Amino acid sequence: QVQLQQSGPGLVKPSETLSLTCxxxxxxxxxxxxxxxxxxxxxxxxxxxxxxxxGGTLYNPSLKSRVTMSVDTSKNQFSLNLNSVTAxxxxxxxCAKWDGTVNAFDIWGRGTMVTVxx
Amino acid sequence: ExxxxxxxxxxxxxxxxxxxxxxxxxxSIINSHLVxxxxxxxxxxxxxxxxxxxxxxxxxxxFSGSGSGTDFTLTxxxxxxxDFAVYYCQHYDGSPLTFGGGTKVEIK
Numbered sequence: 001q002v003q004l005q006q007s008g009p010g011l012v013k014p015s016e017t018l019s020l021t022c023x024x025x026x027x028x029x030x031x032x033x034x035x036x037x038x039x040x041x042x043x044x045x046x047x048x049x050x051x052x053x054x055g056g057t058l059y060n061p062s063l064k065s066r067v068t069m070s071v072d073t074s075k076n077q078f079s080l081n082l083n084s085v086t087a088x089x090x091x092x093x094x095c096a097k098w099d100g101t102v103n104a105f106d107i108w109g110r111g112t113m114v115t116v117x118x
Numbered sequence: 119e120x121x122x123x124x125x126x127x128x129x130x131x132x133x134x135x136x137x138x139x140x141x142x143x144x145x146s147i148i149n150s151h152l153v154x155x156x157x158x159x160x161x162x163x164x165x166x167x168x169x170x171x172x173x174x175x176x177x178x179x180x181f182s183g184s185g186s187g188t189d190f191t192l193t194x195x196x197x198x199x200x201d202f203a204v205y206y207c208q209h210y211d212g213s214p215l216t217f218g219g220g221t222k223v224e225i226k
Contacts, residue, residue: 045206
């Protein structure tokens with residue numbers, strides 16, 4: 001069973017870059033579409049984008065100018081970078097696996113709460 | 119961008135009652151590309167229903183999904199204590215993928 005383990009800082013200063021990593025266990029990153037989704041405190045879910053093992057990406061147009069996602073197949077990991085952060089980027093960030101068989105996010109990481117504050 | 123509107127915002131029910139949650143899309147969603155998730159406090163969302171009406175592995179049969187086009191429904195036939203949570207719908211009919219605002223099912 002695939003599991004996702006998230007890592008990265010919980011506090012980022014305004015104007016700096018938010019960087020998170022998700023490590024895949026029980027399976028290979030060289031399959032599926034790997035996603036990032038965020039949820040501001042007390043609010044709903046926002047899809048940030050996905051990265052495919054080949055390096056192909058698709059980002060939400062609302063964040064596209066600030067987002068970069070990548071895959072490291074040697075470490076079985078994928079990553080999110082969000083630059084020029086502001087307080088509105090404060091949220092719980094989840095990594096999630098998109099399964100093309102059921103066409104849904106079937107496996108989620110536990111989430112990383114990221115606060116943007118000086 | 120497809121906007122998903124969920125209603126009601128909050129549903130107050132007693133255990134054993136039936137829950138009916140609505141998800142309305144701003145444009146027709148082809149091929150029933152609609153998913154439902156359950157989220158409990160402090161947890162990540164969990165997949166419940168995919169393809170509008172197919173239950174995910176391990177999901178009890180008291181959960182069912184229906185609908186097509188712009189109107190979709192999640193039904194819990196008899197709500198159990200463990201079902202009190204927030205429920206989100208999500209489409210995958212093109213980019214960006216979007217979620218509804220959620221319906222909270224709370225204990226009456």
